[in-house]
Amino acid sequence: MKIRLRGNSIRYRLDKVDMELLEATGKAESITHIGASALHFCLRGKDIADPVIKMEHDGVHLLLPLSRLAAWYAPDQVGFELVLPNADGSELTILVEKDFKCLTDRNEDDSQAFDNPMAGKNC
Template identity: 35%
Template sequence: MKIRIKGNSVRYRLTRSEVETFCNTGHFAETTEFNGRTFTYAVKVSDTKAHMDAEFVDDTITLIVPATTCKGWYENEVVGFEHTLTLNNGNELFLLVEKDFICMDRTTEDQSDNYPNPRAM
């Protein structure tokens, strides 16, 4: 899983196996280690949420996706889910969870588990 943060925008990209794990277990997480601390970013399913949500607790960013939204996601053509969350201070936080496609440009990154890029067809 990759994370991209820019301003008040958080985007996660998941490979095929990560999407399948997320859909089957209701949770997927990655960690990045620092000296003395670990940063975690996760996505989880909620049976009670009506729209995507996010939380930042104990060095962990968790994007929460309603169960009805992501049901069967690993089997269908839906690319991802997005929601703009209004924060308590009135600012907005844009959330996006999407499938990770093979890049069209040259990259040294292992893309063997990425989804085929629709633009390449």
């Protein structure tokens, strides 16, 4: 799973392995070790009506309605956006997307990424 933080937004990009885990177990996660500590991001499907995000100890936990995830598993669905209110009146934008293979070489292993629909097309 790739995570991008920018301002009041979090972007989750899941590859094929992440998607399979999420669909099979209801959970996908990413852990980054920083010295003796770890930063943990977790997406979890729950039988809830509305999405919830919370920060606990060393991690960010995004709980998503099972119905939202079921629709997203379809091959033609790239992702979805959520806008959640913060306690201070601001909003947090969350993007959850399938991770596509890069169109240019970035010297990264994207063997588990989804085929990029723009591959072979002129921009």
